[in-house]
Amino acid sequence: MVYVLASAILAAIAAACALFALHSRRELASALDEIDRMKEERQVIIEFLHRSADDIGSGANREKIYKRIVRATALSCGAMSACVYEKSPDGRLVAKACEGLFPPQTRKIEKQKSGELRAEFIEDALRREVVEPNEGVLGEVAASGKGVLIRDALKDPRVIRHEDESLKIRSLMVVPLVFRGQLGGVLAVANPISGRAFTETEFSLARSLGEQCALALQNAEAVSALIMKNKLExxxxxxxxxxxxxxxxxxxxxxxxxxxxxxxxxxxxxxxxxxxxxxxxxxxxxxxxxxxxxxxxxxxxxxxxxxxxxxxxxxxxxxxxxxxxxxxxxxxxxxxxxxxxxxxxxxxxxxxxxxxxxxxxxxxxxxxxxxxxxxxxxxxxxxxxxxxxxxxxxxxxxxxxxxxxxxxxxxxxxxxxxxxxxxxxxxxxxxxxxxxxxxxxxxxxxxxxxxxxxxxxxxxxxxxxxxxxxxxxxxxxx
The missing domain is CATH 3.60.40.10 (PPM-type phosphatase domain)
Structure with a gap:
């Protein structure tokens, strides 16, 4: 009887140990995944900072830095398009640079002129776009200073619904460009190339890029000092x-x-x-x-x-x-x-x-x-x-x-x-x-x-x- 009881106790202890080990392995795997994600995000930021410093060191104007911002963000987040809006002195947002066919966010696209290429038509519409304070998602982010992730943009009334299938926004991220408490603009990223919705990981990456974008725009010398690093010979x-x-x-x-x-x-x-x-x-x-x-x-x-x-x-x-x-x-x-x-x-x-x-x-x-x-x-x-x-x-x-x-x-x-x-x-x-x-x-x-x-x-x-x-x-x- 004692032997049977001892065996049962040992079996229970072994089972508990096994369950604990399994739970520990799952926690370890989750922690390792998070570390990998943070390493990948850190590398993207370092590369972006390095390229931004090259631009700043060569005397690049704001327009060129804006182009670098939208290209780096779209590529890093695997997005079809991205656009950066600059805050003007009167508080309105003005589109400054775009990567891909980014749909305007204040009104539906007018009927395309005969013989005009769609890409040129959309770029012209964006150049004329001005976002008023608190208007739509962009104005909301500018007013609050907090980023917004919209996984299913087709169901969100704040997002403009264009009739053109290629201009429909299915998933959207908008993050502020803030440096030392001052808003410089917002960065919008639309539609993952994969067709799925944006994830929290990509939203985190977009926020980080937004922070570094603001830094690059507002403090060129500081950016240059931060990202100077030597490549392996x-x-x-x-x-x-x-x-x-x-x-x-x-x-x-x-x-x-x-x-x-x-x-x-x-x-x-x-x-x-x-x-x-x-x-x-x-x-x-x-x-x-x-x-x-x-x-x-x-x-x-x-x-x-x-x-x-x-x-x-x-x-x-x-x-x-x-x-x-x-x-x-x-x-x-x-x-x-x-x-x-x-x-x-x-x-x-x-x-x-x-x-x-x-x-x-x-x-x-x-x-x-x-x-x-x-x-x-x-x-x-x-x-x-x-x-x-x-x-x-x-x-x-x-x-x-x-x-x-x-x-x-x-x-x-x-x-x-x-x-x-x-x-x-x-x-x-x-x-x-x-x-x-x-x-x-x-x-x-x-x-x-x-x-x-x-x-x-x-x-x-x-x-x-x-x-x-x-x-x-x-x-x-x-």
């Missing part, structure tokens, strides 16, 4: 070696065409890249691109992109079809906070025919030999690689064609050139670049590039400090 050297290996050593020598490239990375590792390759038809492929971020991850992504692009292009597909396939393959290899803007052009040296597709990159400029006016941007629609779903990417991107006659000049470039700023913060701009290309179009390709860079550095004088990597690729028809 090994990573820098390795990424730099990879990049040097990938970029063409020599320019192509093609009868009928003249090429020149100016590549000025601002660190050991640049985010820009370019490429040339001959196609089976006797035509030549020309590529220019810009990978988000820097360092070894950007260099590896660049290597994947260039290798895959060369292979796909060798099959003879059109530029748009090539980029569709490239996006489909690259999106699976890219982190959610990375993307690539790119132009892929196919040039026919004999006929002068050119066909290209543009995935979120700056439009190329074409200067005609017989024209006295500025070079004109050759536009086509397209979104950056890895930024949106394959379906949306494929539905937007398109081919554009034109012909180059003798003496015509085609200039492809990255935003580091047009965003180069003078001491007052005024950017060189695409308009000034177009005028400069037109003025210099009689020069050979190499001299034209050199003179453009001189013009930009004269504009920036006396500091002549670029805020971003710069690549200028020029093609002249002989």
């Amino acid at each position: 090994f990573d820098l050297r390795l990424a730099s070696s990879v990049q040097r290996y990938l970029l063409p050593e020599n320019l192509p020598e093609i009868p009928g065409l003249e090429f020149a490239v100016k590549y000025l990375p601002q660190q050991l590792i640049g985010g820009d890249f370019y490429d040339f390759f001959k196609l089976p038809s006797g035509k030549i492929g020309v590529v220019i691109g810009d990978v988000s971020g820097k360092g070894i991850s950007a260099a590896i992504l660049m290597a994947l992109c260039q290798t895959k692009l060369r292979y796909i292009a060798s099959t003879g597909k059109s530029p748009a079809q090539t980029l569709k396939i490239l996006n489909s393959e690259m999106v699976r290899a890219m982190r959610s906070d990375m993307f690539i803007t790119i132009i892929y052009a196919i040039l026919d040296p004999s006929s002068g025919e050119a066909k290209f597709a543009r995935a979120g990159h700056e439009p190329p400029l074409l200067a005609r030999a017989g024209s006295d006016g500025p070079a004109v941007p050759v536009k086509s629609r397209g979104m950056a690689l890895g930024m949106v779903s394959e379906e949306l990417f494929d539905s937007v991107i398109e081919d554009a064609s034109f012909e180059m006659g003798p003496g015509d000049v085609l200039a492809l470039y990255t935003d580091g050139l047009t965003e180069a700023a003078d001491p007052r913060g005024t950017e060189f701009s695409a308009k000034k670049l177009a005028e400069t290309v037109s003025t210099l179009r009689s020069r050979n390709a190499n001299d034209l590039n050199e003179e453009i860079i001189k013009s930009v550095e004269t504009f920036m004088a006396p500091e002549k400090k670029y805020g971003d990597d710069l690549t200028l690729l020029t093609v002249k028809k002989l």
Whole structure:
């Protein structure tokens, strides 16, 4: 009897220990998940601060910092769109920068004008949008200074319901930009790319980014002091070696065409890249691109992109079809906070025919030999690689064609050139670049590039400090 009782007691103790161990393991797993989440959020904030400091150190104006804010927030939170609103002296909120198609929040979009691109139409509507104090969710957040997470925005009467399916807000986060108790604006983030509702984790990340945004805007020196950190020398050297290996050593020598490239990375590792390759038809492929971020991850992504692009292009597909396939393959290899803007052009040296597709990159400029006016941007629609779903990417991107006659000049470039700023913060701009290309179009390709860079550095004088990597690729028809 004693033995049976002792056995029962021991069994009960063992069961209790097992239950306690299971509960402890669950608590440990939950704690580890929370630690991982905090580490991930901390890394996002550190990267954002680092990039903001680069902008501030280069003398960036508020508009450029706003652009950095919305891009970093949308990518980090996995959102389709984001918009930052600045508080004006009269207390109203004014939209300053937008990433993606962010729906206006004070009124429904008017009927789209005939022939006007939807993205341009929405951007114009946002530029004219003013949010009154306490108006809607944005005004509520500005008045209270507290962020709002709306998981199901379709059921919330505070959120504008647009008829256009692509403008409907299904989930929304709005956070204040507050520095030392002073409201500078609000940051709104809409619609996760995954299609689900925003989570508390993403809301926490958005709030943290909002706090750091306010800090970056209000105290540039403090931000610079906070985020200064050294990158590992090994990573820098390795990424730099990879990049040097990938970029063409020599320019192509093609009868009928003249090429020149100016590549000025601002660190050991640049985010820009370019490429040339001959196609089976006797035509030549020309590529220019810009990978988000820097360092070894950007260099590896660049290597994947260039290798895959060369292979796909060798099959003879059109530029748009090539980029569709490239996006489909690259999106699976890219982190959610990375993307690539790119132009892929196919040039026919004999006929002068050119066909290209543009995935979120700056439009190329074409200067005609017989024209006295500025070079004109050759536009086509397209979104950056890895930024949106394959379906949306494929539905937007398109081919554009034109012909180059003798003496015509085609200039492809990255935003580091047009965003180069003078001491007052005024950017060189695409308009000034177009005028400069037109003025210099009689020069050979190499001299034209050199003179453009001189013009930009004269504009920036006396500091002549670029805020971003710069690549200028020029093609002249002989």
